[in-house]
Amino acid sequence: MDIQSASSVVLQALTQATSQDTAVLKPAEEQLRQWETQPGFYSVLLSIFNNHLLDVNVRWLAVLYFKNGIDRYWRRVAPHALSEEEKSSLRAGLITNFNEPVNQIATQIAVLIAKVARLDCPRQWPELIPILLESVKVQDSLQQHRALLTFYHVTKTLASKRLATDRRLFQDLASSIYSFACSLWNHHTDSFLQQIYSGDQQTALSSLERTLLSLKVLRKLTVHGFVDPQNNMEVMGFLNAVFERLKQFLECCRQVGPGSPCREKLEKTIILFTKVLLDFLEYHPCPFIPLIQRSLEFAVSYVFTEAGEGVVFERFIVQCMNLIKMIVKNDAYKPAKNIEDSKPESLEAHRIKTAFFTHQTLTEIGRRLVSKYFLLTEEELTMWEEDPESFAVEETGGDSWKYSLRPSTEVLFLDIFHNYSQTLTPVLLEMVQNLQGPSNVEDPVQMLMKDAVYNAVGLAAYELFDNVDFDQWFKNQLLGELQVSHNRYKLIRRRVIWLIGQWISVKFKPELRPLLYEVILSLMQDPDLVGRVRTLISRIVSQ
Incomplete structure (x- = not known):
């Protein structure tokens, strides 16, 4: 399929496929289905959804067809698989510009890049991560946000792979980018706090969105990127910093009223902080032991004392209760019936719990x-x-x-x-x-x-x-x-x-x-x- 000649035909079919009239819609869908296996079809789709002058609904549909095509035809062994030459061209085209103006389309593009990354990164796509790391540093606000959004979806997808070789690759990635991810998160967090207290709510909201995305990246790297996280000073430093940041963000709730544009994302960020702790506790109970006392002190003070009055909200209370419950109930923190058979870690955790629960x-x-x-x-x-x-x-x-x-x-x-x-x-x-x-x-x-x-x-x-x-x-x-x-x-x-x-x-x-x-x-x-x-x-x- 020649891109120049086919572009107008595919564009017309996509336009008809957005119609409410089934007489127009059905033939267009059938035509698009037949083109799915044609060489060059996905290159045409890429050029269409990257054209910001076209109708949003048409571009949205082009992204969805592209995304579905990855699932069906990207793997080498798939029937009607895309050629290596076309895939290489598509990979390059996907990360040329991070400037999508429509939020929903930007999210879908980030998801489909992550789908390709799951199959091709790092072996066939070694340049993806370096380009993303450079792109999140740019001054342009839109490009920075879109690159960070893509960075998060790629990290999330790579973290979900479970084969031993894939996990080792993700651990290598985590080690190489963790310092950068921490500094990125700290930068956006500090910017948000400074802006919110100076009353600049709109700029603060933009920084808060970046804080949320960079924290999502760190959550995946921290929980899934290290075999022995307790031995990594940066990981443990970040986890301890979570408690300080949580207090700062909870205090922000006094500053940011229920009607503020920042309120919803502020609460989401607070919940994400608690998810970092809960996930780390679930996947790494023994490395979590140094955090038990601080976690219990934090959760109990906000849920069961006056410290939480005026700042806590229902979902946060639930998360704190779950944190207490998971520590109390955790089998790794209970000594064996015969004390001599107990692991030192279990005895230490039990000692900390006993000292706390007076x-x-x-x-x-x-x-x-x-x-x-x-x-x-x-x-x-x-x-x-x-x-x-x-x-x-x-x-x-x-x-x-x-x-x-x-x-x-x-x-x-x-x-x-x-x-x-x-x-x-x-x-x-x-x-x-x-x-x-x-x-x-x-x-x-x-x-x-x-x-x-x-x-x-x-x-x-x-x-x-x-x-x-x-x-x-x-x-x-x-x-x-x-x-x-x-x-x-x-x-x-x-x-x-x-x-x-x-x-x-x-x-x-x-x-x-x-x-x-x-x-x-x-x-x-x-x-x-x-x-x-x-x-x-x-x-x-x-x-």
């Missing part, structure tokens, strides 16, 4: 989890009012704890309670004792607190087996609460039904069941409780 710290975490994070929100109460049955369907299992506040809170509570039950059991039992007797229906705070405490007792049922006489509690307290008919008490009735469902397989005398069946029958008439009652019945039947 009686006072655990008590404060336990109380705050229940009395603050277990409380139902206005949004949840409204959801229940509008659709009781759907609200009764609990979100369990899967990875919801990684992203949602309530599952994250409950999973953290369970893990901490399981590991430190001797300290936390008396704390929870005291909270139960303080709420004995019917709650005042005129006091919504007391009602929400009782719901939260009962939730905690239900979640920790197996841990509390030896410490709670559930049969007595059922007869003397819970049964009476199920019989309070006031409309505002439905919150407690709903929670008590769930609580019994949690305990019925743990500790519940058979002779108490007739009493339970009797109260279940009366509650079946209540539309607010029907979902919970059905769940309870199914648990009874499964015994």
